[in-house]
Amino acid sequence: MSYSADDLWRLFDQASNMPYGAGQIAATEQLIRHADAAGDPHLAFAARMLATNAYVYGGEPAKSFVTFSWCLADFDRNPGPYHERYLHNLLWYFKYMVSALLKFPEVPLDRTYAVLDDMERRYRDGGHSLHAVYSYRHLVARHLGEEEEAEEWYRKWTAAPRDELSDCAGCDPSSQAWHLAQTGRDEEAVALAEPVLAGRLSCVEQPQGILTTLLLPYLRTGRREAARDAHRRAYRRLRGNLADLAGVAEHIEFCALTGNEARGLEIIERHLDWLDRSPSPAAAMDFAAAAALVLRRLDEVGHGDLTLHRRAHADRPAGDVAVAALAAELATFATDLAARFDARNGTAAQSQRVAARLSAEPIGDYLPLSATARRRPLVPVPRGADTAGGRPESSLSRPQIPTDAAPDQLLALAEEHELVEQADAAAALLAEFDARFGSTELGAALLARRAEFRGHERYLADDLDGAEEEWRRSAELYRSAGEPVRAWSVTGRLGVLRCMRGAVDDGMGLVESSADFLAEQGDPRRQAAAQARVGLALLTQERFAEALQAHDRAARILTDAFGAELVSEPAAAYLAARITLVRARILGQLERSEECLVAADESREAYRRLGSASGIAAANVVYAQALDDPAEAVEAYDEAVQAGGADDVVLDARLGRARALVAMERVTEAIDDFVEVIGICAERSIEDGAAFIRFELAHTYHRAGRDLEAAEAGEEALVGLMRIGAQADADQCRHLLASIYMDLGESDPALEMLDQLATNLDGPDNLPVRGQVLEEAGDLLYRMDRDLPAAQRFAEAAEAYRLAGLPLDQLRACRRRAAALHWAEDGTAAMEALERADEVAAELPEEVAAEPAAVWERAMLGYDAARVLIGVDRLDEALARAGAVPAQFRSIEAFGEASQADLLVGEVLLRVERPGEAEPLLRNTLAGLPRDSGAIRQAAWLLARALFDLGRSAEAEALAAEYDLETDD
Secondary structure, X not given: OOOOHHHHHHHHHHHHOOOOOHHHHHHHHHXXXXXXXXXXXXXXXXXXXHHHHHHHHHOXXXXXXXXXXXXXXXXXXXXXXXXXXXXXXXXXXXXXXXXXXXXXXXXXXXXXXXXXXXXXXXXXXXXXXXXXXXXXXXXXXXXXXXXXXXXXXXXXXXXXXXXXXXXXXOHHHHHHHHHHHHOOOHHHHHHHHHHHHHOOOOOOOOOHHHHHHOHHHHHHOOOHHHHHHHHHHHHHHHOOOHHHHHHHHHXXXXXXXXXXXXXXXXXXXXXXXXXXXXXXXXXXXXXXXXXXXXXXXXXXXXXXXXXXXXXXXXXEOOEEEEHHHHHHHHHHHHHHHHHHHHHHHOOOHHHHHHHHHHOOOOOXXXXXXXXXXXXXXXXXXXXXXXXXXXXXXXXXXXXXXOOOOOHHHXXXXXXXXXXXXXXXXXXXXHHHHHHHHOOOOOOHHHHHHHHHHHHHHHHHOOOHHHHHHHHHHHXXXXXXXXXXXXXXXXXXXXXXXXXXXXXXXXXXXXXXXXXXXXXXXXXXXXXXXXXXXXXXXXXXXXXXXXXXXXXXXXXXXXXXXXXXXXXXOHHHHHHHHHHHHHHHHHHHHOOOHHHHHHHHHHHHHHHHHHOOHHHHHHHHHHHHHOOOOHHHHHHHHHHHHXXXXXXXXXXXXXXXXXXXXXXXXXXXXXXXXXXXXXXXXXXXXXXXHHHHHHHHHHHHHHHOOOHHHHHXXXXXXXHHHHHOOOHHHHHHHHHHHHHHHHHHOOHHHHHHHHHHHHHHOOOHXXXXXXXXXXXXXXXXXXXXXXXXXXXXXXXXXXXXHHHHOOHXXXXXXXXXXXXXXXXOOOHHHHHXXXXXXXXXXXXXXXXXXXXXXXXXXXXXXXXXXXXXXXXXXXXXXXXXXXXXXXXXXXXXXXXXXXXXXXXXXXXXXXXXXXXXXXXXXXXXXXXXXXXXXXXXXXXXXXXXXXXXXXOOHHHHHHHHHHOOOOOOO
8 A cells, every 4th residue: 555745744643642552663663664665764764763762662672772773874874954853852862772772781881882972972062961961871880880980970960950951850850869769868869859749740751750769768768658659659650561661660679668568469460471571681680570579578478379370471381370489480580680781791780789679678567558458457257146236345255254153154154145245255154164164074955055155156157057067966955955945946046047048948947836836935035036036037038028027026025025124134125126126127128217217216225225335336327227318327327336346337337427428528538438348348358349349439539539549449449340240330440440540641541441341331232321431532532632543432432322312412423523533634534524423413303403402512513514624725614604603502502602603703704814804703702701711812812813914903913912912913
């Protein structure tokens, strides 16, 4: 395929606007071939200059040696006007060469010095400062380990005046701070660098470069929060570009030095394959040494058998490799590379540097790097001990135990504490029983009671097989001991457990038989407990109405038996409070909110009288969940959190409070609760639930304007949601992450999220959302000045809207496609897209076309059409299209858009040399604009232009002065 000169320069512009990486490199290499084939010397030079930059920032710096040398020789051999336009860039690229040459041990050191000497000669000849030259002579000395020489070049570097060839306002201080940190002057490094961070940094290497430089100075000077923030902010920007592998290594080392080996392992696994295509041996050496450090530390604490997956490479198949083995492999790899550098350099500097990194130890205590990292040790927590879900107060865990108590007395005391929900105290008594009488010959009744307790212990530990076995044994022993009431009580417990495990017929038979027997032979408390167990068994089957009836019967039994005396019977009072709480939960399931509130409040009052903190917490959670008013709910959740209790109750309380706070727009306050919930989930290995909470946390961070934390939480949520196969929720998370990335200025990751989301939504049921996502992707590309791919996304969005039967949305996407193609300077394609948009507009149903939104959209189509027609020099048609637009906007009171359309009409009138008509229109428009309007300078400039064209120069110059405009007349 042959290309015209215009086509080739358009390809040049497209390649220039591509993100750094393999795609841009491939595009520039193709462009070089086309330029050479076309025999265009200007384009051949420009394409190689572009390729040099692409290679450096795209992770293939070795290729830049060839293109830079070609450009330098061409510049010297055959200087032309276009060469002069690239002189600044050519001189700037000398810095790339010096830095890159050092990173390849096979390149003789003499070549680096020769390039440095040539750089200095050209800088002197051009009258430039030697500021940058001294900086890179310092770099070479530091690489060689020549400390005194490096210090001397540093002194000259900082003393020389900066000029347009100096590194940018972020990179230069970053390099100086790096030198200071390397020489132990951490406070000076921080003092130098921090003011730079407070300013505006627009270089592609910043702020991640200076933040990475500050990691260790921050850490070593006790600025731990700043170190954490620097890691989180910088690594995000480094992680997507192969060229930044050495920077990634700095962050891996930082993880090892802060006790975050797990985080380090995650980063290693993410980038391990980059080692096979490292941008340079120096970057590979840095990455391998830092990774070996993290892996060694993991091995030392007993995690050496963990594995990482590694892709296939030329010298090895794909497969998993153990941490310990990989640590040794990477350490050897880094050490061998360092030896190669030292052999070239004639020093031991690189070997010493690698050895120091491999043996580094943590600096200070563990530094949590994530907002959701827990600061307390991870320990298993047993499930709650009762149907209220509460854990008894720890103050009761050390009961007074008589030294001469008989075995039956100890078991009786344990039972008393269990009945009033003091399981910790009961456990202490049982432990004492086992210590005193565990090896003693006991009768059947005592063995039965101990087995009953042991079954409960197995149940709390989630050993359901063990619980069932112990309860069966207990029931049999009770029967053999002639204690049928206790036997049937245990049988009832067994029945509930069988129902929980899916054996409904068997379980219901046991529960109902137990209740029937105890109704005849048991005391009121046992009768009520038996009915409550019937209710619990029915709850396992979601038979809520019947479960409520069973608990109502249980409540009546206690009321009839004890009446007002219930408060003086602790075991019965606790049972009554628990039954009332379960009733409230069931009423909530039945959506009987008012009754639920009443029951939950009764339970709260009962537990308050009993002084049961865990019960108060559980009852408040149920009460809050039934409330419609989030402010009232927050009060109830507050009491629950303050009361404490088992982690599952605390989890529900803090999660409920977080959501209520979000509903009240108190998002900042909600964050701590979400973080605590995620911590509880992590401690209890509830990872599936944690994924959904992380998504909520990400959304909350985003609403609070804390987008860095929002991104981290969202990324963690996405991994968890994908792992459990929650595709729809994962897609919602992708959409949220795209928005967060856009707010962070991370356009390419945002685009990746939107593109992946559009792919996932490729189905007939998702067409409206797919169209929206594609349009968002197009809008993002449009704002990135990547107009051709933006136009493609708009076209795909239009098709999705068409298939979904959404003509107005289709019109909008078609219009935006035409606008994008116009700005891409593809007039032919823009006109074709405009024709399609006009067709869609003409086909709008009458009822749709009359809506204000449709009037607005058609007016915008006229506005954009005029722009497209101007671009193809069809000015009369542009004037005709633009002329009708202001009235359309005003018909729906879109006065701001109408003023902007008036300006367009005025602009076209000036283009067709009709300033007499433009002048009054523009004057009226200017007079109607607020002084703070963004369009006011444009209006003033156009009016001044009209006045100049009318020969009224004095008026034009006065207007230009009033609005501080530049004119060329």
